[in-house]
Amino acid sequence: MSRVGAFIIGVLFIMSIADVFRTVSAEEHAHAEDKVHDKDDFESEFGDENDGNKFSQGTEDDHIEVREQSSFVKPTAVHHAKDLPTLRVFYCVSCGYKQAFDQFTNFAVEKYPNMPIEGANYAPVLWKAYVAQALSFVKMAVLVIVLTGSNPFERFGLGYPAVLQHAHGNKMSSCMLIFMLGNLVEQSLISTGAFEVYLGTEQIWSKIESGRVPSPQEFMQLIDAQLAVLGKAPVNTESFGEFQQAV
Known part of the structure; x- marks a missing residue:
């Protein structure tokens, strides 16, 4: 189960990086196309004005002086x-x-x-803010329990749950999963x-x-x-x- 969890997290990370690179490449390509289109539009509209701006034959030296552009x-x-x-x-x-x-x-x-x-x-709505805050405390408490290897259920006579045993045996992947899921739920509540x-x-x-x-x-x-x-x-x-x- 630990290998499967680590594999899923790795795949999600790689997919996120790939999406970022695809987005950047698409933006650069669109920007380059916009430049080419702008250049073509400008040349098609004003490209035929070069000959009209030249001096007539024999009048190169007899031109009118104009003021500098404002x-x-x-x-x-x-x-x-x-x-x-x-x-x-x-x-x-x-x-x-x-x-x-x-x-x-x-x-x-x-x-x-x-x-x-x-x-x-x-x-956000008041009750959502309270739920998100409570969930944040619960998330931190669960992370502490997993990292320290403690079992608070024994105090209530509930033994040693299999889920907690698995979390203690796979602390790294379990903590990452708890942190990601907790943040996802919190963001959905406060957004x-x-x-x-x-x-x-x-x-x-x-x-x-x-x-x-x-x-x-x-x-x-x-x-x-x-x-x-x-x-x-x-x-x-x-x-x-x-x-x-x-x-």
Whole structure:
């Protein structure tokens, strides 16, 4: 049984590594194809302009001098008001949504530098949190019993269960199995899958209801729309940036 357990764990580990490499290779291949397609599209659209940009015969020296190209400066923030409502995002930490929150925060700060932003873990249902915490203690207790080789069942007159005997005889594989199964159950209890966005007191997005995280464009459009409802819509006079003449 010990060899079978170790074999299963080894197979799962190898499959996980293989999935990671396949995912990375697929992303690199897709990125390379995007570059090739972009290059082909550019050449098909602008590739025939080379001849038109050449000087006419005999007029190479009699051309008009043009100014140097202007440089484009990054757009400045479009809203500098200090009375903006607070943007609150409650997300599932165990689902890996912390990175999405950080990215969306950068987008919001770039456009609304004075907007207060708060983020926190979306807590699971209370009973699930208690069960997950109790399961964590049970998992640690079982690991201690297996590693120390003790038998607490003798104190209650229950003898020496065969399962515990097997665990004591195969401590390494048994501890790994207990740890993996315990973590799996705990994660399923505390994972809410939430990404709830509030602007002021109004909820403008719910992943629990929609089933997905908004795109960055949707995220900013939701903020703009809610600010318009509150009468704090941004002025887009600077949204296209400023041009600065190169010297």
